[in-house]
Amino acid sequence: MCRNPFQSIVVRAVEVVYAVEEALRLIEAYRPPPGPFVAVPPRAGIGHGATExxxxxxxxxxxxDPAGVIGSARIVPPTSQNQAAIEDDMRAVVQARLELDDDALTAVCERAIRNYDPCISCATHFLDLTVERS
Structure with missing residues (x-):
């Protein structure tokens, strides 16, 4: 088991290769169904799921609701589930690199966060870091 989040990019690369191979296999094996869909009448209810x-x-x-209109929805993305681990890693990253100036330390923290969720950092600089050194 890899405990270094900076190595996750290697795992992602392997997953991408697998995903492409699997996508090609599914496309080649696909046969259109005889009908476009199954009619489902609207009704009240609650549904939930988990998606990779x-x-x-x-x-x-x-x-x-009874008309099949969504009355409420709750979505829990992976980032929310990873929040505690992200915060723990940030504390460890900062403690291990306090000798860096604030700009360099911010850059290291941004890279660490991107290992969990590259979407957090859509902007070039997204982290406003304040370090109190004592």
């Missing part, structure tokens, strides 16, 4: 997402498992839950 690029950064982990995405949990979702929906409540429908």
């Amino acid at each position: 997402a690029p950064r982990g498992v995405l949990f979702h839950r929906y409540e429908l």
